[in-house]
Amino acid sequence: MRIALDATGGDLGSELLLDGALLAINKRSDLEVVLLGPEDILSEQVARRAGSEKGTSRLSIVHASQTVSMDESPVDAVRKKKDSTILVGFDLVKNGKADAMVSAGNSGATLAAAIRKLGRLKGIARPGIASLFPTLNDPVMLMDIGANVDCRPQHLFQFAIMASSCSALLFNKDRPSIGLLSIGEEPSKGNQLVKEAYSLLQESSLNFIGNVEGRDVYKGEVDVIVCDGFVGNVSLKISEGLAEAAMQMLKTEIMQSLRAKIGYLFIRKAFKAFRTRLDYAEYGGAPLLGINGIGIICHGSSSSLAICNAIGEAANMVESRVNDSIMKTLAQATGQK
């Protein structure tokens, strides 16, 4: 099992990414990680760790001279930066030199690079990005979180097929339940796109439970939630923003009284556990679905544990042959019509 890791992507710095790679390697004995980036810098970093840390023999380096920055246009980046870590990485996957690719860099560019190098799965109109959200129960998989901002009903239908296939394998569920993100439970609620997607899902053999509302996302009563990439991205970012703001508001309130400050000393550990639970980056990465291969995008501010989890998740997706499962479900769904 060989996973390629973009060792320059994101706001993280390659040392933290290396930490994550080694964590993953030491968790799983058959795992190798290929680091992508400037060879001189990376080999020095690996050499420095070789004496003191376990698992460095299962690290290798493939040189890539360019990095795509977070705010670069995906189309431009993929067209102009031929020797970027993401293009080099998906090239390895294409040529069978790596089984999957993980990047914490520019997500749009990573998806564009994947599509360019690996192509779409046959029959899939729009590959997209799925992401796990923490809930009161198991995490929920939401797709799409930003790749496809203007969708047709058929695209949402295919997101349901892809995300439910992936969720089934990652969480070992037989038929994950699928909800359509809308603004009311009744089929008549929602915008034109959602109403039409509702009909497609309703008529299919998928385990569609109907519309779900924004307030249902965090309840954890549904396995997969489908929406267009604009709504998905706003949902993701507004959740991040609220979680951050809430922490700051709570801190402000606590700092206003000595009594509360004393209480905080006792409660600190529970607080930390809570923050970790709310931090969806900890749940691993966001799978690229609909491409002819395996790719995972991590949050730009991931921890080394999140990188480790994403690498594990990529290995998991390779082993469980998620794309075969998507193709099978797609064939069944198309066959019905």
Add this chain to the structure above:
Amino acid sequence: MRIALDATGGDLGSELLLDGALLAINKRSDLEVVLLGPEDILSEQVARRAGSEKGTSRLSIVHASQTVSMDESPVDAVRKKKDSTILVGFDLVKNGKADAMVSAGNSGATLAAAIRKLGRLKGIARPGIASLFPTLNDPVMLMDIGANVDCRPQHLFQFAIMASSCSALLFNKDRPSIGLLSIGEEPSKGNQLVKEAYSLLQESSLNFIGNVEGRDVYKGEVDVIVCDGFVGNVSLKISEGLAEAAMQMLKTEIMQSLRAKIGYLFIRKAFKAFRTRLDYAEYGGAPLLGINGIGIICHGSSSSLAICNAIGEAANMVESRVNDSIMKTLAQATGQK
């Protein structure tokens, strides 16, 4: 100043609504509240309070025999329930017997009733619902939060005009800053609707600061945020859901250790202040904008304080002549073209 209050709407029960009305009355000496609902029940409730509570002489009752429930279709409700509290209430506004109407009931139906009785402001294509979100600084006004799910760029442009006029008066700001909710700061980011709305806003004389992302909503660095009603409703509901889930997660973590439980005793007050701060219902109601009159919708689970605040907000909007201000800004914006 006479405000009509739907005394049956929402999940609240009329006693809590009465509490809110009396709170508002005792805050402001020129205020009268007209209670809408079944006369027999309401007059008994008012009579019971008359001996012990101040301000009951400024309560009056107008009979309305029907209530629109929360999940009723707005179109059906307005067509069929001629004697509903919301239609009776906006009739009072139309005939000058009340200055504004407040309801914690079905928001879609309340807007539909307002449009039916009062009509649209001249030149406004789509009236909508604005709502205040708590932030790290002043609350931000987001429009639309659910009335208009399929929008054209011109509609978003008019939301900006309406919400900024309202925000200017409520928060005493000269030229409130306006952001367009999108998935990246650059003008090229977003769906087709947002990109076209960006151009309209950019070319106008409004104080448009560009795209804002979901994670900016809670920062409080912008006064007004504009989006279509589908995205706005999802944003509102997902925030509610996350706030609720986060509270539960935190509680679970605290209950897992004795140490944390002890800490909670010290920190409880700060916690409560935090919850109140996060509860946007406390910030008053959601103004209906674009109708030829004043109407406010409250959350179905509002506290009596929230009802009191909404009544105060309605009075504020009457006095500051928010509709004149909207018409003026609209004329300026249209004149430019």
